[in-house]
Amino acid sequence: METDKYExxxxDVQLFVDRRCFPDWEIVKQRIRFHDLTFIVGGKSNYFVNGEKFTVEAGDIIYIPSGSIREAHTFKDQPMHSFAFNFTWLEPSDDTPLPFQTVTKNRMTTEIMDYIKEFAHVWMSKPPFYRMQARGLFQLIVHRLLANSYRRQTAHQDPRVNKVIKHIVDRYPEDLTIGELAKLVHLHPVYLGKLFKQQTGTSCKAYINRIRVNNAEMMLSAGGFTVSEVAERCGFQDVAYFSNVFKSVKGYPPSIAAKLRETDG
Structure with missing residues (x-):
C-alpha cells in the first residue's frame, strides 16, 4: 500500500445512520456521489455494487467508492443492523478511493466500535463544533482500518530486515555501512542488500538517507541549528553532500526549511 497519498x-461526513432495518428495507439502485463505509453489526443484506452481488452479515465492513452504482436489500427474516457513513473528502477536487475491498471480514475491532459509538453520540447530540469533533472521530476510524490493512500487508516482512530497520532508526547519526548491518543479522552484505530492497522497495543506503533527512528536516524546522550543525548531527560529514541528498529526497534544499522556520517565527 502506498501510504503517502492517504495522509x-x-x-467530511455527509450522512450518518444507525440503520436498524425493517424487513422490506432497500436502497434503490443509483450512482452515488459519495463514499459509503458501512459496518454491519447484525442481520444480513444483499448489496449490489456495479452489478456484482455481495451478501453481508454481522462483523462485515462494506466500502463503496464514489461513482459506483449501489443497490441493497435486507433479508426479511434477518433484518440488518448497521452503522453507515456517507462521506466525501474536504478537498472538492479529490475523489481518491480508499484501498479497501468491497466487503472486508474480521476487521471489526473493539476499538473501532468504541469510536463509532462515540461518533454516534456526538452526531446525534450536536454539541458546539460537533462536525469538527465528528470529523476527527471518523478520521480515527479510517486510520485504524488503513493501519490494520497495512500491517496485514507487511506482516510477512523478514525479521532480519525489521532488525536492520530498527538499528538504522536508533543509530542513524552514526557511520552505518551495509557490512556492519549485515553482521548484525549474520548475512552476507550482498544478500542483505537484495533482501532489504525486496522487502522495502529501496536500498539500505537510500533508507538510511531518508531517515537522516527526515530528522534533519525536523531539526531545521524547529530552529536553533545551522545547516552544517544539522548535517553533522544527522550523520553527514560533508555539508554539500548533505544538501544534495536533502534536495533529492525533499525536492528543495535544506536552507529553505530553515528560512520557512524564520518566516513562521
Whole structure:
C-alpha cells in the first residue's frame, strides 16, 4: 500500500445512520456521489455494487467508492443492523478511493466500535463544533482500518530486515555501512542488500538517507541549528553532500526549511 497519498485526505461526513432495518428495507439502485463505509453489526443484506452481488452479515465492513452504482436489500427474516457513513473528502477536487475491498471480514475491532459509538453520540447530540469533533472521530476510524490493512500487508516482512530497520532508526547519526548491518543479522552484505530492497522497495543506503533527512528536516524546522550543525548531527560529514541528498529526497534544499522556520517565527 502506498501510504503517502492517504495522509493528506480529510473526510467530511455527509450522512450518518444507525440503520436498524425493517424487513422490506432497500436502497434503490443509483450512482452515488459519495463514499459509503458501512459496518454491519447484525442481520444480513444483499448489496449490489456495479452489478456484482455481495451478501453481508454481522462483523462485515462494506466500502463503496464514489461513482459506483449501489443497490441493497435486507433479508426479511434477518433484518440488518448497521452503522453507515456517507462521506466525501474536504478537498472538492479529490475523489481518491480508499484501498479497501468491497466487503472486508474480521476487521471489526473493539476499538473501532468504541469510536463509532462515540461518533454516534456526538452526531446525534450536536454539541458546539460537533462536525469538527465528528470529523476527527471518523478520521480515527479510517486510520485504524488503513493501519490494520497495512500491517496485514507487511506482516510477512523478514525479521532480519525489521532488525536492520530498527538499528538504522536508533543509530542513524552514526557511520552505518551495509557490512556492519549485515553482521548484525549474520548475512552476507550482498544478500542483505537484495533482501532489504525486496522487502522495502529501496536500498539500505537510500533508507538510511531518508531517515537522516527526515530528522534533519525536523531539526531545521524547529530552529536553533545551522545547516552544517544539522548535517553533522544527522550523520553527514560533508555539508554539500548533505544538501544534495536533502534536495533529492525533499525536492528543495535544506536552507529553505530553515528560512520557512524564520518566516513562521
Amino acid at each position: 493528506r485526505l480529510v473526510p
